[in-house]
Amino acid sequence: MSKLLIVGTVAFDAIETPFGKTDKILGGAGTFIGLSASFFNVDSAIVSVVGEDFPQEYLDLLQQKNINIEGIEVVKGGKTFFWSGRYHNDMNSRDTLATELNVLADFNPVVPQAYKDAEIVMLGNLHPLVQSSVLNQMTQKPKLVVLDTMNFWMDCALPELLDVMKRVDVITINDEEARQLSGEYSLVKAAAKIHTMGPKYVVIKKGEHGALLFHNKEVFFAPALPLEEVFDPTGAGDTFAGGFSGYIAQTGDTSFSNMKNAIIYGSNLASFCVEKFGTQRMEQLQKEEVLSRLQQFKSLTQFEIELE
Amino acid sequence: MSKLLIVGTVAFDAIETPFGKTDKILGGAGTFIGLSASFFNVDSAIVSVVGEDFPQEYLDLLQQKNINIEGIEVVKGGKTFFWSGRYHNDMNSRDTLATELNVLADFNPVVPQAYKDAEIVMLGNLHPLVQSSVLNQMTQKPKLVVLDTMNFWMDCALPELLDVMKRVDVITINDEEARQLSGEYSLVKAAAKIHTMGPKYVVIKKGEHGALLFHNKEVFFAPALPLEEVFDPTGAGDTFAGGFSGYIAQTGDTSFSNMKNAIIYGSNLASFCVEKFGTQRMEQLQKEEVLSRLQQFKSLTQFEIELE
Numbered sequence: 001m002s003k004l005l006i007v008g009t010v011a012f013d014a015i016e017t018p019f020g021k022t023d024k025i026l027g028g029a030g031t032f033i034g035l036s037a038s039f040f041n042v043d044s045a046i047v048s049v050v051g052e053d054f055p056q057e058y059l060d061l062l063q064q065k066n067i068n069i070e071g072i073e074v075v076k077g078g079k080t081f082f083w084s085g086r087y088h089n090d091m092n093s094r095d096t097l098a099t100e101l102n103v104l105a106d107f108n109p110v111v112p113q114a115y116k117d118a119e120i121v122m123l124g125n126l127h128p129l130v131q132s133s134v135l136n137q138m139t140q141k142p143k144l145v146v147l148d149t150m151n152f153w154m155d156c157a158l159p160e161l162l163d164v165m166k167r168v169d170v171i172t173i174n175d176e177e178a179r180q181l182s183g184e185y186s187l188v189k190a191a192a193k194i195h196t197m198g199p200k201y202v203v204i205k206k207g208e209h210g211a212l213l214f215h216n217k218e219v220f221f222a223p224a225l226p227l228e229e230v231f232d233p234t235g236a237g238d239t240f241a242g243g244f245s246g247y248i249a250q251t252g253d254t255s256f257s258n259m260k261n262a263i264i265y266g267s268n269l270a271s272f273c274v275e276k277f278g279t280q281r282m283e284q285l286q287k288e289e290v291l292s293r294l295q296q297f298k299s300l301t302q303f304e305i306e307l308e
Numbered sequence: 309m310s311k312l313l314i315v316g317t318v319a320f321d322a323i324e325t326p327f328g329k330t331d332k333i334l335g336g337a338g339t340f341i342g343l344s345a346s347f348f349n350v351d352s353a354i355v356s357v358v359g360e361d362f363p364q365e366y367l368d369l370l371q372q373k374n375i376n377i378e379g380i381e382v383v384k385g386g387k388t389f390f391w392s393g394r395y396h397n398d399m400n401s402r403d404t405l406a407t408e409l410n411v412l413a414d415f416n417p418v419v420p421q422a423y424k425d426a427e428i429v430m431l432g433n434l435h436p437l438v439q440s441s442v443l444n445q446m447t448q449k450p451k452l453v454v455l456d457t458m459n460f461w462m463d464c465a466l467p468e469l470l471d472v473m474k475r476v477d478v479i480t481i482n483d484e485e486a487r488q489l490s491g492e493y494s495l496v497k498a499a500a501k502i503h504t505m506g507p508k509y510v511v512i513k514k515g516e517h518g519a520l521l522f523h524n525k526e527v528f529f530a531p532a533l534p535l536e537e538v539f540d541p542t543g544a545g546d547t548f549a550g551g552f553s554g555y556i557a558q559t560g561d562t563s564f565s566n567m568k569n570a571i572i573y574g575s576n577l578a579s580f581c582v583e584k585f586g587t588q589r590m591e592q593l594q595k596e597e598v599l600s601r602l603q604q605f606k607s608l609t610q611f612e613i614e615l616e
Contacts, residue, residue: 090493185398188536209517212534221608223529226520228496260611294613300529301609303568305602 002143004044004249005115006033007134008124008238009081009104010054010062010072013278014097016086017232025278026058027083029124029148032235035282036242036269037122038065039290040250045115047071047134049107051078061283070112078103091230092207111137119143119252122245123168124238125150128160135167144254146170146245147199148237151177162197169254171199172241178204187212188219201259203244205237213263215256222263223300225271225293232277236270239282243269268293310451312352312557313423314341315442316432316546317412318362318370318380321586322392325399325540333586334366335391337432337456340543343590344550344577345430346373347598348558353423355379355442357415359386369591378420386411399538400515419445427451427560430553431476432546433458436468443475452562454478455507456549459485470505477562479507480549486512495520496527509567511552513545521571523564530571531608533579533601540585544578547590551577576601 008030015022030048037044045068050059052074062069079102087094109130117140123131125148135145147168153161154177165171171194179185182193191202191214202214208230210223243266244259251258268290275281316338323330338356345352353376360382370377387410395402417438425448431439433456443453455476461469462485473479479502487493490501499510499522510522516538518531551574552567559566576598583589 186536186538188534206517209514210531219534219608220611221531221534223518223531226496226527226529228494230494257612261613264611264613300527301611303528303572303609304565305569305572 001041001043002120002249002252003115003118004037004042004120004122004245005047005111005118005134006030006037006044006122006124006242006245007047007109007131008033008122008126010046010048010050010058011081011083011104013234014082014084015232015234015277016097017091018087018089019231020277022277024082026061027234027278028081029126029235029238031062031279032238032273032282033122033124033242033245034062034067035065035279036239036273037246037249038067039243039269039285039287040246042246042249044068044246044249045071045112045118047109047111049073049075049103051075051080051103054080068112068115071110071115073110075103085234087233091233109134109137116140120245120249121145122241123147123164124241128153128157128164132160132164132167135164143252144169144248146172146241148172148241149177151180154180166198168199170201170203172203172205172237172244174205174207174237178202188214203263205240207233207236211240211263211267213259215259218256220256220260220263222260222267223297224267225296225300227271227274230274233274234278236273239273240266240270243267264294264297268297309349309351310428310557310560311423311426312345312350312428312430312553313355313419313426313442314338314345314352314430314432314550314553315355315417315439316341316430316434317389318354318356318358318366319389319391321542322390322406323540323542323585324394324405326395326397327539328585330585332390334369335542335586336389337434337543337546339370339587340546340581340590341430341432341550341553342370342375343373343587344547344581345554345557346375347551347577347593347595348554350554350557352376352554352557353379353420353426355417355419357381357383357411357417359383359388359411362388376420376423379418379423381418383411393542395541399541417442417445424448428553428557429453430549431455431472432549436461436465436472440468440472440475443472451560452477452556454480454549454553456480456545457485459488462488474506476507478509478511480511480513480545480552482513482515482545486510496522511571513548515541515544519548519571519575521567523567526564528564528568528571530568530575531605532575533604533608535579535582538582541582542586544581547581548574548578551575572602572605576605
């Protein structure tokens with residue numbers, strides 16, 4: 001069983017969609033990554049920070065999913081990171097209503113001793129200096145480092161982002177971010193340029209249009225499952241990253257052909273995440289459901305053409 | 309060898325893209341469908357109308373591709389349908405600069421006697437009354453009728469469109485049109501509603517994001533091939549439809565599993581169409597290139613997951 005080290009926010013979200021709205025509920029990239037990866041047979045740990053206002057039941061939930069939470073610092077008297085957003089009718093765009101960094105503003109990640117030799121490291125979307133700090137603490141070169149990031153860091157911390165990118169194997173970003181980072185409109189050209197910045201594997205997430213995996217001249221595509229209804233897209237990208245890194249950690253296989261399977265699992269798990277508000281669906285998810293949906297992914301994409 | 313009857317415009321296009329512009333060149337839905345279907349072993353005919361200004365060399369080109377042009381009426385003293393458009397930098401949106409209907413305004417399609425028993429009928433994007441008129445002339449119920457249409461007819465001729473839809477097996481439309489026609493945002497729900505309007509098979513084209521094939525509860529997805537550069541998207545949707553209907557005509561197999569192959573071939577051929585201006589690439593296309601690209605489609609989508 002491989003060790004999977006996850007760094008990412010553990011937070012409160014308040015979400016409005018055309019289907020309803022929530023009060024402050026459990027959210028954060030680290031949470032979604034951890035819950036998603038917990039579907040696999042891995043020894044995972046989350047490095048994060050929360051305030052004293054963070055409910056013990058949320059920490060218990062993560063532990064029940066066999067996630068080590070020793071690296072989640074609880075700041076006495078501090079308040080937990082809070083994000084609030086409203087999705088538009090098309091569910092593809094959203095307005096941020098509030099971002100309160102709180103304890104995240106001074107987050108200094110500390111990797112637990114037992115995970116400094118983790119084989120797989122999943123750097124969730126955070127300041128690139130925090131991501132670098134986690135890599136600095138590793139006592140052994142990980143087998144695979146996966147980095148997730150977003151346009152905000154390209155705008156505000158590009159040099160630091162470019163630094164940490166040189167140290168990772170896989171980057172996951174969305175299509176618009178890939179275009180911004182590379183200056184290329186064509187995703188094929190964008191991926192080629194991002195390769196030269198460090199990551200040998202580039203995963204471009206296209207939301208409801210699926211995800212592309214590039215490695216040199218090779219490319220693989222995982223569709224998103226066509227759904228009757230997307231209830232709440234929050235955390236779908238993180239759930240995708242958790243499925244990807246969790247599957248790699250379980251199999252211990254970092255070949256391109258195994259990464260194909262990993263992004264299919266990432267898409268599979270993300271298709272559940274959006275079915276309910278926040279982490280609700282991921283908390284209840286059963287292994288049988290994921291395997292049954294895997295069959296749907298096969299029917300959706302696999303074909304047999306006889307060549308003359 | 310099955311007969312494939314195609315109705316669609318044969319026209320002049322003038323195109324501007326960020327890569328350059330053309331004078332009046334060969335275009336039209338019927339042209340692109342015919343050229344694409346000619347890749348397969350089929351006996352095809354185009355029903356259309358052109359003016360006296362239409363160059364004989366264009367008609368010769370279609371004949372050289374083994375397309376019967378008996379049904380292309382040449383109107384003495386008439387002028388050929390002309391469309392001109394300018395693509396934006398993202399290649400996904402365009403402005404129409406000119407639409408001159410000319411001889412198309414009074415187009416009365418006449419199906420050649422030898423094709424009134426065609427097994428496969430491909431109704432290209434035209435006024436729904438023209439599409440119905442073609443079906444009225446068939447002396448034998450076709451094995452499969454495929455209809456392509458667009459938002460313009462939903463706005464201006466919805467009752468006539470709904471009438472012809474009741475008589476077809478497959479409809480191909482883009483995602484926005486599927487939403488407009490059904491009033492449903494979710495493409496899964498949109499397809500279910502469109503099923504109730506007649507077509508047992510619904511193909512939703514998403515441009516660079518691929519195409520979905522729906523049949524009752526079954527769904528299949530064909531990606532678009534990620535390309536370094538899209539040079540000119542004109543005719544890509546028609547080329548897709550030509551590949552789809554041409555493959556069905558060649559194989560004579562209208563099962564769902566064979567339709568999967570048909571939309572893979574449609575995507576395959578469309579990926580060539582966009583590589584050069586107008587019909588240029590399709591005119592030169594060799595069988596070996598298409599088969600080699602089929603291998604790329606397999607690498608792009610096929611995966612092997614061992615279940616525990």
